[in-house]
Amino acid sequence: MLIAHLSDFHISAGPPETAPVRRDAAAIARLVVVDLMSRLQRPDLVLITGDLADGGSAADYALARDILAPLTMPVLVVPGNHDRRNEMRAAFGADIPYGPTDLRFEMGFDGLRVIGLDSLIPGKVEGALGDDQLDWFEARLQQGRDPVFLMLHHPPFPSGNAHWDASALRQGGARLEAILRASPVPVRLLCGHVHQAFHGLWAGGYAAVAGSPAFQYAFGFDGEDEPPLTDGPFVWWMHHRRADGQFFTHPALLALPPRDDLPAVPRAGFP
Numbered sequence: 001m002l003i004a005h006l007s008d009f010h011i012s013a014g015p016p017e018t019a020p021v022r023r024d025a026a027a028i029a030r031l032v033v034v035d036l037m038s039r040l041q042r043p044d045l046v047l048i049t050g051d052l053a054d055g056g057s058a059a060d061y062a063l064a065r066d067i068l069a070p071l072t073m074p075v076l077v078v079p080g081n082h083d084r085r086n087e088m089r090a091a092f093g094a095d096i097p098y099g100p101t102d103l104r105f106e107m108g109f110d111g112l113r114v115i116g117l118d119s120l121i122p123g124k125v126e127g128a129l130g131d132d133q134l135d136w137f138e139a140r141l142q143q144g145r146d147p148v149f150l151m152l153h154h155p156p157f158p159s160g161n162a163h164w165d166a167s168a169l170r171q172g173g174a175r176l177e178a179i180l181r182a183s184p185v186p187v188r189l190l191c192g193h194v195h196q197a198f199h200g201l202w203a204g205g206y207a208a209v210a211g212s213p214a215f216q217y218a219f220g221f222d223g224e225d226e227p228p229l230t231d232g233p234f235v236w237w238m239h240h241r242r243a244d245g246q247f248f249t250h251p252a253l254l255a256l257p258p259r260d261d262l263p264a265v266p267r268a269g270f271p
């Protein structure tokens with residue numbers, strides 16, 4: 001079984017609201033979909049960890065649905081700081097069993113569970129997880145034996161860049177870490193928000209951040225300024241569950257057409 005983890009498409013029907021988003025982000029998202037469907041090993045499941053839309057309008061999500069329509073496998077999305085709950089629910093709620101007050105969900109697929117948490121604070125770049133969601137998540141971990149893929153837009157672990165760490169998960173991270181360390185089942189934590197792909201171990205398990213096809217940051221800057229952009233390939237992750245039940249994670253790279261606006265990109269945008 002193959003599970004694709006991608007993030008931060010920042011699709012908008014009109015001009016992007018976010019400064020660094022490339023103007024052709026919707027066309028780039030279509031290239032990503034073509035790449036997913038034309039791979040020799042096509043994923044069985046596509047997980048998108050937030051900022052699917054750039055502004056979160058109904059038109060943005062209608063366009064996103066159209067872009068994602070060629071994907072024949074289930075596509076699951078959690079909200080990022082650029083999404084809007086009501087509009088995202090209207091677009092995806094028929095396929096994803098979102099909660100009544102936020103966009104948390106749980107779904108089962110052939111021996112694994114996917115749980116999504118909703119860290120969106122409307123109007124804010126940073127995110128939060130309240131006790132209500134964490135109580136629910138902790139209880140869900142006790143309810144099954146299958147391994148869990150946990151989707152959460154804002155990373156609860158540091159990226160290594162002070163600029164983004166100041167706008168990551170601002171509430172609930174310590175408790176989430178304690179819950180994961182005590183989990184009776186293995187949990188693989190998938191995040192976005194940072195627009196830079198990296199992965200490692202956190203809270204006793206695997207944790208990853210996917211890159212973004214809309215814009216990505218160069219690695220290696222740890223100051224408080226926004227890092228410089230890169231026009232390198234879009235980086236995402238393909239998780240492979242082998243026949244013996246073990247998971248291995250492969251980097252997936254997609255070369256994108258060079259953006260023509262890099263020198264003019266303002267430095268004061270949001271992730």
Ligand SMILES: [Fe+2]
Nearest residue numbers: 008051193271
């Ligand atoms: Fe983003």
